[in-house]
Amino acid sequence: MGEIRVGMIGYKFMGKAHSHAYRDLPMFFPETTKPVMAALCGRDEAGVSAAAKQFGWDGYTTDWRELVKRDDIDLIDINAPSDAHKDIAIAAAAAGKHLFCEKPLALTLADSREMLQAAEQAGVKHMVGFNYRFAPAVQLAKKLVDEGRLGRIFHFRAWFLQDWIIDPDFPLVWRLQKEVAGSGSHGDLGAHLIDLAHYLVGDMNEVIGMNETFIKERPMPSSMTGLSAKGSKDAPRGQVTVDDATLFMTKFANGALGSFEATRFAAGHRCTNSFEINGSKGSVKFDFERMNELQVYFTDDAEDVQGFRRVLATDPSHAYAAAWWPPGHTIGYEHTFIHEVHELMEAFREDRQPAPNFHDGVKCQAVLEAVDRSIDERRWVAIEEM
Amino acid sequence: MGEIRVGMIGYKFMGKAHSHAYRDLPMFFPETTKPVMAALCGRDEAGVSAAAKQFGWDGYTTDWRELVKRDDIDLIDINAPSDAHKDIAIAAAAAGKHLFCEKPLALTLADSREMLQAAEQAGVKHMVGFNYRFAPAVQLAKKLVDEGRLGRIFHFRAWFLQDWIIDPDFPLVWRLQKEVAGSGSHGDLGAHLIDLAHYLVGDMNEVIGMNETFIKERPMPSSMTGLSAKGSKDAPRGQVTVDDATLFMTKFANGALGSFEATRFAAGHRCTNSFEINGSKGSVKFDFERMNELQVYFTDDAEDVQGFRRVLATDPSHAYAAAWWPPGHTIGYEHTFIHEVHELMEAFREDRQPAPNFHDGVKCQAVLEAVDRSIDERRWVAIEEM
């Protein structure tokens, strides 16, 4: 299968990132299956047609129901707001289309399970957009864990800190509305951390969390796009219905202890998506704001030169790096999507399921909801309850 | 009161740090009350007499019960193992001596309350050794909080990471035995974090924790001192009866969310005593391994130059710094004790209670035990329950 024809629904922040990934992939990874940017879909015709032209799509449509049935489309890429994921995915699967869905898969665990079931019944490929796995530095962390070079894992701690809504006059954008976003920092940011934990450490046994909405009312926005929005501070105010911050602790199945924090109220942190793993043979630290770097420590280094190494994951020995620039020449956020799409295309080339796929999406959703339940019921919640 | 005559019980790690603080204080802070190193006390005569000579004490004794009654002693400094604190403190208070006790105050909250009561009934001064408060960078954090320069506090996260017992053959030293140490990483390391949280953010409403003992049996040591020990890996093994790691979450009375982690299993972290505070107007970050630095962020910096500043707290405007060296010339761990003793001597000079005192020690103990209870009972525990 030399080409895959893509129909994509959504063209804002994630839509732009995905479009660019499709554009760039064949230039830097010419040996894999080639995605063809067939059609872009959005509700607003002016918006979607302009985006299609700007991003390089062959065509556009305003009707996703029509799109998912088109014979000339192999793969449906879903990055519309979260409340739309489920219906689209199920319809597309029913039409035999492969699925690439942004995280979170759905607003609820039950919905995400339906989506997985639909995909499996249809026998299509399915991928979920946990793009941070695809930073070369994260891939290096995974490799060190898998090769046993960190030993037995004792600790995983992770935090995703942002600061874009500290201002109490920042408008009530859709990401702050539960009925559209499903969740606040927890589902938006925490979901990434949970996936990284699953990827790097493994399954969790039980969780307990707490959360807070620091600013409970905000002015209604006059317009919004991506993470930014416009509005008057004097506009009528509405209720913030999602969490501003969620923290939780977990015990992993392998005995490791985990702690997680997702917040949009950490001044000075534009996008600190960070984790650390401590094992019996070594440790690693990652911070997305310095995404090309992994801090690595080994207990068996010579005793007078033990210390965290700042590894710049741009050498030919690092995942994906050889496709880019010489060592020391860094890459950026958008490259995580190119690598993600590479994995998706490789799955086509090798005829296998990509990873992460809807199983991972469901697993993440189960933890998200277990945490929410633990908050509601003020108790430890086992993942298997879910 | 120009001089205070000190009798000190304990002469290992903390005893050395305190001795040095008494020695150095008059040279760098000549204007405060002068501590006189009157007598050192320990059980082993050969050890204590050698230490007294080496550290500069005027005399020594092996009998603390005799020491606390001596007329020529004003202040009893208690840094013997934790299980000895209570009896000494109560006897010393009964004899009208002022008290300076290492943390944790006692093995239990009840004991620590008895100690506070004894001190208050005797009308003596009492201080507890939370020395990390006295790093100039921590003092700067406190100043920024108190002056409102960080605004409303949303988050406090803290972790105290060490790695000295990752090796499963490291011997079973007294710090790993509950009957002597009372607690493991929680009471040893977590106690410092809890005090910093109280100092910087305020009281906590409720907590929930988890802990783990990763290595459950260890060889008995042949000798030990401070944090180091000797022993054969083939020695008979005994049970580790304290936690290797404890994590907990809290809600502060002021609405902030807190997370805490103390562990001795974080490879590569020799002594990462670190915290971060996020407020509506700014943030600060501290790491004891770079104890002269405070990372400071303000939301009202000009929009094109916003970022965490690395403030080296060695300028004349910083606490204690003017007594030391020119700007940029850093100080070390032992200086926290010199500043701590400075506070104690200032309390004499100004005839007031020093801070932190036994009230702070009891407050810390209450949180420690509330966390333990939350672990035993797998539920949120309100501090006021304690």
Place this chain on the structure above:
Amino acid sequence: MGEIRVGMIGYKFMGKAHSHAYRDLPMFFPETTKPVMAALCGRDEAGVSAAAKQFGWDGYTTDWRELVKRDDIDLIDINAPSDAHKDIAIAAAAAGKHLFCEKPLALTLADSREMLQAAEQAGVKHMVGFNYRFAPAVQLAKKLVDEGRLGRIFHFRAWFLQDWIIDPDFPLVWRLQKEVAGSGSHGDLGAHLIDLAHYLVGDMNEVIGMNETFIKERPMPSSMTGLSAKGSKDAPRGQVTVDDATLFMTKFANGALGSFEATRFAAGHRCTNSFEINGSKGSVKFDFERMNELQVYFTDDAEDVQGFRRVLATDPSHAYAAAWWPPGHTIGYEHTFIHEVHELMEAFREDRQPAPNFHDGVKCQAVLEAVDRSIDERRWVAIEEM
């Protein structure tokens, strides 16, 4: 002028970077003039045809002399090895083509002056590829200088450190041969530093340098591409005819002192292109390995919170950043080329010369040669001598 049709000569490291810039520009900067990837040129037909397909060029040719005369080409992009720049540029200018030439402009100052003269006589636009100017963090440094926010400049120090040829068995690639490369670390790396110095601080009065070739003979390569090469350590050896490292000092016209170091023998430095500026009101520091960051210090910060700020140049207030991702989402090396091409296209849109242009290339070449002369003659050399 809505579109500019590009013919590009060279398709290795720089050719790939330029191609990608042309591909990405219209998607992220749709409002500027659009470059059309008309034809790619290289000597090896198999190579150039494959590259043209992979990179997205409409066609290809193996004859640059034919290319520069084609009516359907507006702009000639020259990124062939340095010894080919001059002939191509002069021929292209004679044919009325606009010019975009990689640095260094030519092998000698005299040649670069001819190129400038040719471009000026032809009345075409001309740009030279000093791409590092276009990192948003560097743009921020420039803005702070221009706005006087650093005050009077006292110091500029810069170093470009790499480590890719430390191994004495690394083959004798073209970059190590004077007749092709013109210069070693000096012309390759130092040239970038010199341009940044001109851009950020201004003209230099005089220079004095020193250099060294640490490994004087190397095995001949069997093949090479970009910065990498293959070869046997047992291959016959040839003479390294360029410098492995060059350092020099300068006095700027404005009274500032400058120091420069370019080396390929700094173990651990994959691509440390770094500079610092110290002025009477503040300082900035930049390191390309963390290219999204600028360290900024102001002398007029409140006295208790003075320190270098780590500014992540990804906010909407930073150059180019609004075209990319939300704050905190970093970009990479290749983006410097996209911004560079943006400047070039803006020059078309606004009908002006782009910056940096051949004047800057000549100025840089003059310093390069002045340094070489200062090394040969072991004396200070005034730039105006050149």
Place this chain on the structure above:
Amino acid sequence: MGEIRVGMIGYKFMGKAHSHAYRDLPMFFPETTKPVMAALCGRDEAGVSAAAKQFGWDGYTTDWRELVKRDDIDLIDINAPSDAHKDIAIAAAAAGKHLFCEKPLALTLADSREMLQAAEQAGVKHMVGFNYRFAPAVQLAKKLVDEGRLGRIFHFRAWFLQDWIIDPDFPLVWRLQKEVAGSGSHGDLGAHLIDLAHYLVGDMNEVIGMNETFIKERPMPSSMTGLSAKGSKDAPRGQVTVDDATLFMTKFANGALGSFEATRFAAGHRCTNSFEINGSKGSVKFDFERMNELQVYFTDDAEDVQGFRRVLATDPSHAYAAAWWPPGHTIGYEHTFIHEVHELMEAFREDRQPAPNFHDGVKCQAVLEAVDRSIDERRWVAIEEM
């Protein structure tokens, strides 16, 4: 020789640092020879008597000529202003006293040679106060070099950056007057870098430098002590007769290239005394503002985890560290003096010359003057010319 009786001349910045070193040494290094603080000397009786009391000296005097002849004194410690070093050292040597002299040894190379000759003729021990050698992290760098773990050295670059006189109204303290200080940033800061270069890399063949006095006139001070001073900006102005900044380049005898910069005009740098060494097998980086750390890189690390390690030189395997606190507990500026005095006392215990001694002081002075000559004569100057 169990004790050495010290007479010390000077009691300001360095005098305080030395006094503290004598006080602390026996407590932390009880196995070495013990310095006895016999007598302190200064011109102002009120000042010196107060200092003697505060610092813990047994007595004081205002007449150094009397002091150097006293029978009960073994060692003369000279930390008076630089212009007084020579006469004191020669008189003390003539009286058979051992010598410990702050750097720079003297105002001129000729003077420093006279001092060395006097010491050698008298057969006394002599040490010069290059204290930065004694940071454990610097000792680690030395160890790595000596053990060949960095391989062949290619580069040494060093800079000592301060910012305490950027304000043009900062008074004309003695350090800015050539007749007292001998030199400005060059002799004060550069001297330390030169000594580190000698210590870590070896002898230099030739040098060329440049310097600048950015602020040529300053108000006369009303009082001054250490690095600080008071004065009115409206006071009469005097001429600054030393350099504000000096840079130079060198070729080492072993073929390495060196670059040096000393300045008091680097805003944001309180005390950045920093160097980097690049060798064929590895590199090290040091910054005094983080003096407990050495960044270490090895070329033979596994290819996927190569990177600079941040080694905290507080482990038992590091020089001096076992005498202090557990790993991760840092030390400060003053400890360099304690270690320096330890070396001096060990020299007594082992009856050998300490290092660095007057030979090192003379070597440093030769480079300082060679640089000055290279500036005056605008040419490379060989060290052997001196």
